[in-house]
Structures are given as structure tokens and as C-alpha cells.
Amino acid sequence: MSSFHKLSVKSINRETEKSISIAFNLPENLKETFSFSAGQYITLKTEINGNEIRRDYSLCVSPKSGELKVAVKEVKDGTFSAYANNTLKVGDTLEVAPPKGRFTFTPNDSKTKNIAVFAAGSGITPILSIIKCALEEEKLSKVILVYGNKTTADTMFFDEILELQHAYKDRFSVQFVFSQQDEEDAIFGRIEKSTVNYVIKNKHKHVEVDAFYLCGPEAMIHMVKDVLTEHDIDENRIHFELFKASKPAEIESDAAVSNGKTKITVTVDDESTTFEMSQKQTILEAALDEDLDAPYSCQGGICSSCLARITEAKPLCAKTIF
Numbered sequence: 001m002s003s004f005h006k007l008s009v010k011s012i013n014r015e016t017e018k019s020i021s022i023a024f025n026l027p028e029n030l031k032e033t034f035s036f037s038a039g040q041y042i043t044l045k046t047e048i049n050g051n052e053i054r055r056d057y058s059l060c061v062s063p064k065s066g067e068l069k070v071a072v073k074e075v076k077d078g079t080f081s082a083y084a085n086n087t088l089k090v091g092d093t094l095e096v097a098p099p100k101g102r103f104t105f106t107p108n109d110s111k112t113k114n115i116a117v118f119a120a121g122s123g124i125t126p127i128l129s130i131i132k133c134a135l136e137e138e139k140l141s142k143v144i145l146v147y148g149n150k151t152t153a154d155t156m157f158f159d160e161i162l163e164l165q166h167a168y169k170d171r172f173s174v175q176f177v178f179s180q181q182d183e184e185d186a187i188f189g190r191i192e193k194s195t196v197n198y199v200i201k202n203k204h205k206h207v208e209v210d211a212f213y214l215c216g217p218e219a220m221i222h223m224v225k226d227v228l229t230e231h232d233i234d235e236n237r238i239h240f241e242l243f244k245a246s247k248p249a250e251i252e253s254d255a256a257v258s259n260g261k262t263k264i265t266v267t268v269d270d271e272s273t274t275f276e277m278s279q280k281q282t283i284l285e286a287a288l289d290e291d292l293d294a295p296y297s298c299q300g301g302i303c304s305s306c307l308a309r310i311t312e313a314k315p316l317c318a319k320t321i322f
Helices: 079-086 121-137 158-167 193-203 218-230 283-289
Strands: 005-016 019-024 041-048 051-058 069-073 093-100 114-120 142-149 172-178 211-216 238-242 261-268 271-278
Touching: 019 079, 041 069, 041 079, 051 069, 051 079, 051 121, 069 079, 069 121, 114 121, 114 193, 114 218, 121 142, 121 158, 121 211, 142 193, 158 172, 172 193, 193 218, 211 218, 218 238, 261 283, 271 283
Parallel strands: 114 142, 114 211, 142 172, 211 238
Antiparallel strands: 005 019, 005 093, 019 069, 041 051, 041 093, 261 271
16 A cells, blocks of 8 residues: 655646646655556545545656656546646645556666657656656667657647657657647647657658557547557557546446345455445445555555455456446
């Protein structure tokens, strides 16, 4: 179970009209605890209007930067994102859990690689960490970025990406895609099948890509993945992360749960609690209703913070597509 540490906000930078980046002060005694791999995220916790709120945000810096920095895009009805963008100040304190996540890039400077990364919107955050890590720690590897947004003004880290492109002009290629702005050298529209084909089979047709990293809306991720597999690219070379999955379908099973309820025993920190839960609830929701201190963050089956081992019986599961 992840432990939280109180960290103060070191800096807040406005990245776009609707997004900010937040850097934290990290005491010397916590630097090892908060060491991370490119692509990982941290969980932020605070109380807003009397309610405990937890949210996961990907780190957007390289592991060797010495920084702990995330970006937060304000979304409609987003409790924490609105708070962060409009209320949070330098010097404020948030509770932060150490980095985790399996969407990672491990550098290997002994091997030259070609890496292609696709991102849309705030999906750039873990991708930017991967880009920086690859460019800084693999001296001969090359990176291709395809990045979709509405306009340049809506593009998180736009100037920083241009600076990286200039600093690594022989190793870092950028293809911007804008759906509401016709910009020179950019593709007009959204990241779609034709975009993937153009970048992989035309613009960079002589490049043998060793690994692909995708992050953004679920539909985009699955579309890009499908196009790549159509070109006989091994799925083991395709890595992706969903920030939010589509709503799972209703559970289908021949097994009926009496009265729509079942008895369950949950063990947290070696303490077991037995209670009844509704078939319409997830185990996490039921555990939280029982005031158990179960680990969680996204509450959507994406971040794996609530990953648990089943010791007896067989669960009825709605499938989350990854």
C-alpha cells in the first residue's frame, strides 16, 4: 500500500489557458523514495470542500532531471483539476504518493534505437518524459513525435518541444497535428489512420522503428495500434497508456447472486473485514463504503493502485479494455 508524503509546491507554470505544470520541493531524505522511470505517474491527495480527492498525474520530466513535476489540464466538472488551475499556490502542500506505473521506458545506451511516440492533448505528459529520457540517455537513438491538439495555443509544452527539436535536430523529429488551425508543416485534422500511414510509411519510410509509445484518448490509441498491427508490427513493440477507459459493459454471467448481494472478506494491512456488497458495486467502492483504508486513485480500473489478489471464489468482472 502506497504511503503519502506531504510535499510543498515549488513552482506553478501556466502551460496553456487551461493547463499548468506543478513542481514540488523534494527533501533530500525522500529523493530515493521518489526516484522514477520515464512514463510513470504520482498520486496527489488533498481535501476539497470536505472531501478527500485523489488523482494520478504523469511525471513530465526526465528521471535524471532532479525534478518532481506534473502537468494538470482543467477538465469539465474536474474537481481537482479546477482546484489546481485556479486555487493552488506556490508554498501550498499536497500529499503525494511515490511514483508507480507500468507504462515505462528503460534507456539502454549500448543499443541504438528508433522510437516513435504518439500523443494527443494531455497524453503528452508521460510521452514527454520518455522523449527526454531517450534523447538524454541514449546518445545515438532517434525519436519521432506525432502530437495532436486543436491549436498551437492549446498545445501543452509547445515551446519546450520546439526547444528540444532545435537541441536534438538530428535525432528528434516532430509532426504536429492541429484540428482547428492550419499551420505550416503541421497536418490539419486529427490523428487518424492516414496520419499514421503518412508518418510511418512516407515521411519516415526508411526508418525501422523499434518501439512505439502511445498516450491519449482511448479511440486514438486503439486506432493507432490497429494501423500499426495492420503493417505487421509486433504488438510487443507497441506500448500504450489510457488516462480514462470507456465505461465497461454490464456484467454477463450465468451465475446469479442471491438478492444482488454477496459476502466478501477484504484484507488491508493484515487486517481482515467481512461484509456484504452489492453486485452493482466494485470491490473498491464497497471497501471504501466500509471505511477501509484501501489504496486507490482513479477508481476506474486504469492505474492499478487498487490491484488485489483473489484468494478464494471467482469474481464476476466487467472487462476494462487496455
